[in-house]
Amino acid sequence: GENVEQHPSTLSVQEGDSAVIKCTYSDSASNYFPWYKQELGKRPQLIIDIRSNVGEKKDQRIAVTLNKTAKHFSLHITETQPEDSAVYFCAARSNYQLIWGAGTKLIIKP
C-alpha cells in the first residue's frame, strides 16, 4: 500500500535560520500533498498544500517543493520564529485517503 516517509523526526534550528522537512511517497498516482502544523495540545491545521501539476508553491515564509519523478516533496520555512515550534506532518493523497508521515518536531532555539 501507499507509504509516506518523513525526515527528520526532530529538527532543531536557531531562530532566524531556515528549516527543511522532507517526505517521500510510494504511490505514483498521488496528486495532492498537504502539510499540517500541530502545536502542543492543539489540532492539526493545514499550512500549505501543493498539487501535482505544479513544482513549487510559496506563502510568505513557507514554501513547498514537489519532485514527482523522484516522488518526494519538502517543506521550507525561512526566517524561523519561536511560534514555528510545533510538529509538522506531511501527507500524500492516495485515492480518497490521506497517507500521513510520522511527523517532525521542529524546535526553534532562541
Added chain:
Amino acid sequence: NAGVMQNPRHLVRRRGQEARLRCSPMKGHSHVYWYRQLPEEGLKFMVYLQKENIIDESGMPKERFSAEFPKEGPSILRIQQVVRGDSAAYFCASSPEGANVLTFGAGSRLTVL
C-alpha cells in the same frame, strides 16, 4: 461557520465502560474521517465515513470499536469495554465531497482509569 465540532473535549472512563465521541462536520461537508493520536506520536487513520455509509474502516479494531454517520446528526465513534490502551486523543476531520482538504476538530481526549 463553526468549523468541525467535537465533544466531549475530555472524557474519563473506567475500564469496561463505554465511550462515545461525537463529531459534527463543517457545514456542507459530507465526508468524515476519524484519527487516533497517542502522545508524541502521529495520526493513525481509523475510519472514513460518508452520510449513512462506512467507506473504509480498515484502521479500526474489529472488536469494541464502531462508527456511524447517520443521515441526521453527528458522526459517532463508539468504544465499548474500554481498556487503558484506548487512552488517546481522537480527532475527527471533515471535507467537502470530492475535495482534498481536511479540516480537523479540536479532538476528544479519552482517559481510561
